Amino acid sequence: MPIIERELSGFRLPASPPKVGSSLTSFTLKTPSSGPYCNFTYTLSFPLTNVYRILLTGPDRPQPPHDNVVLPPVSLQFKLTSLDEKECIATFDFPSSGPDAFDGTGRKRELHLSWSEHLLLYVFEEVNGKNIRILGDLPNRAYALTEHGIMRHWWVEPDNLHLGLGEKAAPMDLSNRSFTMHGSDSAAYDAYNTDPLYKHTPYLISSPKPIKEGEDLISTYAIYHPTNSGGVWDVRREHDDPWGYFKAYRQDWGGLEEWILIGKGVKEVVKTFAEIVGRPRLVGRDWLGYLASGMGLGESDKPPAQDLLSTWPDLCKKHDIPCSAMHLSSGYTVDPTNGNRYVFTMNKDRYPNFKAMVGHFHKSGIKVVPNIKPYALQTHPHYKRLEKEDALFHDPIMKASVLTRIWSSGVGVSEKGSWVDMTSEGGRKWWAEGVQSLIDLGCDGMWDDNNEYYLHDDQFLCKSDMPLSFASPSTGPATVGLLGRMINTELMNYVSHTTLSKALPSRRSYVLTRSGNVGTFKYACSTWSGDNWTSWHNLRGSQAIQLNAGMSLMQSYGSDIGGFGGLLPSPEMFVRWVQLGVTHSRFCIHSFKPDKDDPSGAAATNTPWMYPEVLPIVREAIKWRYEYLPFFNSLMWESHLDATPSTAWLGFGEFSTDPELYTDTILNGFDAWLGPGSILVAPALYEGELTRDVYFPKSSANDTSVYFDLHAPYRRYPAGTRATIATPLEHFGLFAREGAVIPVGKRYQTVTQKSGPARTTPDGVDVLLDSEGGVVGLDDWRGVQLFPSSEETTYEGKWTEDDGISADPGKTIIVVEYKGGKDQVEVKIKFEEHGFETLWGKTVAVILPVGDERTVKGGKETVWEGRKVWEVQVV
Template sequence: MPIVERELYGFTLPSPPKAGSSLTSFELRTNDKGRYKNYVYTLSFPLPNVYRVLLTGPDRPRPPHDNIVLPDKPLEFKLTSLDDDKCTATFDFPSTPGAAELDGSDRKRVLEISWREHINLASYEYISKEKQRVLGDLPNRSYALTEKGVMRHWWIEADNLHLGLGEKAAPIDLSGRSFTMHGSDSANYDAYNTDPLYKHTPYLISTPKAREGKEVQSTYAIYHPTNSGGLWDIQSLHDDPWGQFKTYTQDYGGLEEYVLVGKGVQQVVRTFAELVGKPRLVGRDWLGYLASGMGLGESDHPIAQELLSTWPDLCKKHDIPCSAMHLSSGYTADEKTGNRYVFTMNKKRYPDFKAMVAHFHKNGIKVVPNIKPYALQTHPHYKRLHSGDALFRDPAIDEPVVTRIWSAGVGDNEKGSWVDMTSEEGRKWWAEGVRSLIEAGCDGMWDDNNEFYLHDDDFISASSFPHDISSPIEGKGSVGLLGRMINTELMNYVSHTELEKANPERRTYVLTRSGNVGTFKYANSTWSGDNLTSWHCLRGSQAIQINAGMSLMQSYGSDIGGFAGPLPTPEMFVRWVQLGVTHSRFCIHSFKPNKNDPSGAAATNTPWMYPEMLPIIRNAIKWRYEHIPFLKRSNNLMWLSHEEALPATAWLGYGPFASDPNLYTQEILEGFDAWLGIGNILVCPALFEGQLTREVYFPKSSPEDNSVYFDLHAPFRQYLAGTKAIIATPLEHFGLFAREGSVIPVGKEYATVTELKGPGRTTIDGVDTLLESEGGVVGLDDWRGIKIFPSTNSKREYEGKWTEDDGISAKPKKTVVKVTYRGDKESVDVKVTFEQNEFKTLWGDRVYVILPAGDERKVNGAKEVQKDGKTVWEVEVGKKSHWVIV
């Protein structure tokens, strides 16, 4: 981009307040003459640990968005000192009830601002009475104007770790790189080098690296809620006399900036969720194996409906549980040209679409169809969209924007137009199309190809919104100022709203490929887009997963086996499945056309594509189903994701493990290990060809931590926190380790329903899932095990909880189960109680305690029984035990 950087200065304090007074905002202004006329700089505190800067001017309006859900009620903060002659002021962070809990720290924090020449704002905190800087503007260069936007410069902490920014290429540390802030259709991307990918998330976390014996400074994040494009540069620039720094450049509009400060990454991510909204709760069916019919859905011989309808039988034949089918856009392909015409139906391929959906439902498989927000000029609805002013306009010719859009096969494109979702007619057309698919029985919507990558910022959008958009522009506005991804958000909004209208009692499911921060108020699942089949991309997917989780994309995964490129080798496919079953979204999806096979099926990634690997693949998928109660219901995963913004797949240094200095080494940061449930299961994948052993480090939660990790694949093998070990990673498995004290609820290793009647069993078209007892393959969720990992030290007592619900209701009744346990060398004491008991589970009031493999201790007061040839211990919930408090 051309360098246009005009340093912004000349601010004064119009009405100096008195030192010691309480304020809700602090305002600086330029005068109405000179180069910088009528610019306003406002500082306020929306939360006790968040300060907000708003900088606007006559040609720099406040960015239009609705990406903040927190009501605009700034808190009072204290002006502790003011020197109007020297142009300096100091403020205390607000102190309000609950601040320490949200903040994660009781440290005193202050802001200092000066404005004699350039505005310079810095935040400080006191550690052991010593004043230390948390974040500061780059002196004499803090704010500058670009051609139509704003540029920000900060002093950089050379040794900090930088995380977040949504969906960015590996490794997880973003330091020393530059990133574009908009989404692109990045098909076949390089997981280590391609930028941008599909999401727009201008939210950067900066956290100090832990050092032995040193109290760590606070973590902070910087968030710009604009939808306009931009650029984040994190210490890759060096410019004397300023040295190294980090810079955010926003293409359009004034600057709205939130700085979030907390004890660590966990507290900052939680604060981010308070600002922008917590992740939506995902239904349990979307946590199983999600299949894709892209290769199958393109078939004409046999027709796609016949081919797809064999899927449940294929799953049964190969003993592979399956929870959902993604219907790729082949169902909309024109019978003659093959062009995709969204919201139309290829009757030749799908003579009775609704019956096919009901067939899937009967076999316990939900259906989500692919829909795309554009229309080719040959689309039967194109004239309606044109006449309804539902297409973006090119002001140079005052005509709808026409561009090349993907149309049929690989590399095929035709002329067409993106549909402007800021127009009433565009949203109305989208709503009608979504309703038609709901009426056909579809359970959710797959909002795809929605990057809205229009190539000219001067294109015009209708700028008509169905709800309040902060600082709306008057009349029609430019794509550059409004931001392309407001359309992605509105597309997801309409899909969600129509699903909610049709079935208000059910949790909606909207899967989106692209998105801004506001998108995830409506979409509750996403993925890393059209990845490339390679070991390189497999390895990079783990870092992308982890940063996405810290950016509130909590139901996230990659296309298992790779979407584009060659078929994965048998070994690569196994390793991808093994990694994928530990992610919050597990979908095997690909598009690998094979002209030698008319059905396309042979070129589609399926669990049974390599018969010699099928037993390993089956075991991994069944492990996934066994742990769905942990994934879906455990207070450590999806419920805590929804309620407290904790990512299911987390960086090793998350939460209490942030103090372990070993986790900040290059070896760990560029590695691939992660938490599945923070502090519960340590996932150590094998992601290199032929990797049969590898080294693992076992994180510590504190310098005194001497807990152990239990090897889930090797009886009796335990590892001490803070140590390293060489582990075996045969093709049959990679490293999985449960941390001492974990509580991991488990169920059956195949698909189940939570109710005999009601939304837990009956789909939106009224079809009941066929149960095992009725000749089907779906079981009842009527058995609950609890995996525990006790020490032999009786003074160590552990506690865990998990939440049960029907897995589908919009406002679910909940049952919260609490487990307390401890052990000695001979036996284990376990106590299970209901803290809340609203949802009546099919497993009733009996749970089965599972000790680590090879552990021959007994569970006191419990009945010893056999389950699949293994000893488990039956415990009645709430029953009085001989638990003795030491």
């Protein structure tokens, strides 16, 4: 399809322009009321001290309707510092006061705007006494009209690192590539080449690279377009003389709403982004353990799937594998007569007593989350109801409900059906009733799947009758091109969340979604990278996808361990995937691998015990995950409150000035932080990779800290150095940074309450404790791993605890201050906040590195997991 690009020009000041030196809340330019580009309005404002917003609207280019911004619509005052009406140039100072925008630079910034013919905007920042341009428009081409939308061009910094855009293929640096802005059902995708994947996140970060160690960098910035309309981001891939290389964003429909965020490094920009769109939802503690799934388990007819699934808790016990949840694939909805999936129906042959099965899982401490899909085949028993209630998309040419091919049963099998229009009251009511029917059966959360809504015509109509706070509410049916397909994804998650919250008001809702726009994650607390393909290549690519998703506020995120589609992974590949997966915020082993030799498909489902020869290694990795569950839970609080990704790029935060982290070796590699500045993860992701090179990041030019090898006692690596480490199949590289504070617990599943919602499930079933013959224990022991040097250096860290389930949880914050020394370590632990009574009370076991023979001053010596530890009382 040819691109229509017509440069927008002719803007003028209002009849009574503002005076130089005056304080403004907005600055507006308009085009004449007649002519080729008449009645367009350009408005500049500053919502935060480090954020400016542009709104450009005109005939047939309304303000994009969306619910992707939560920041109140208040503009700060900013100063007009100069105005040349003849030359059409104005300059502005950024606001000097206002809400805390998390900028942290303290630098003066100016914005220069000109409009003599074409709009042109530059931002300058004072660095070391010089005014440096940090971002700006492409001259004579900045704002253009497309057939139904807007096109933007910026000059591009040739050496900047580009990050974000939600969920995009590897490598992590997005420079010199183009990306489609919508979601697609990208089953069996290539983790390095497929685009788009499942998410819609028009939010691009641009960060400078340091050339010298400790260099004072200019600021990082991000460009965010809240629209749900589709589009394309080109990040220095195109070249067009006389402009050369540039960055460009083409929005298919509507006017332009553009937010520019400026901050000290990627960390501050991500935090500011969260202030604009909303911080990540707090995921429940039980969703941080091992999450089981597998289509083969739920597809069985002989034996019935319920019988097959009901053996799962016993299999976990037999193989000594802790498990927190079963994600139940859609096999329970399959019609026994034709094999089609009909959401919110039950196959009684496979599941004669679904509620009893759920209760059986609950006794073993395993939550149940069913898969639900937002479409109905024409043969679905509810289809006529949905048509009657005008709950399906409308085709204005055929003057009928939109019919399309939709996945219905086996691989590649489809039938005619319709997507349910969640912008309609009838569609949302039907969805809420279906969700409630599964809650009534005892289900703990919802798995909103197959929700990309990739309707194949922008002119299809949806009701546009929505309960959300849209920037430009529609007064009637609107095209899916203008509204964007993924507003339906957001509304689907909204209804799932609100129905769960209404039915279980005291509990934190759990909605897992495959697709999503930015607004989706106000309602869904977890997501994953979709239906990946089993290969070493895709295993490696999953790490880069994980890192950009984290910087795009997708908090509880991971990939299907072992690969969803394709052949079974080899034992080595499966081990390496598990070892990587246990370091991600969402750890789920899931697959669909039909086996012709096993009608039930069970033998072809990825399970922890699928290869007896490597089961001890897999078991150790999963138990490590449970041991570190208090740490992961605290990282989720950091993400929820401060937007810090739990799995982070090595240059995140205080490490942004280390030039080594911007080399191709690191940017195309796979190492990451687990909790920035706490644990360096160095996975082995190549077949037969028994050793590998690791670089240990520096936080500054004067960083003298060391890294402690968690698998090789006595090994220490200075920051800023490289080393070749061993990566036998038994383990991956893990290195704790000097000064880290890592809370740990028991190496199996535990509950945080003896009675209450953390132990009693929604159907009233109590988790069976190990003292009662079950496999779940009480979370009544807490350790903290500390990593002091032999110098008298003082360190401080903290972690957060809560019950892991309450909708409005009380939290307890524990602060640890410790100091190294030659013969002993001084440790002080106190409660900074004490809103949740932990089962471990006030006793914490201090764990020093393996081989560290120093004593802990004032601590009581005892033994944990065969290691000497020191019990310290919290004050």
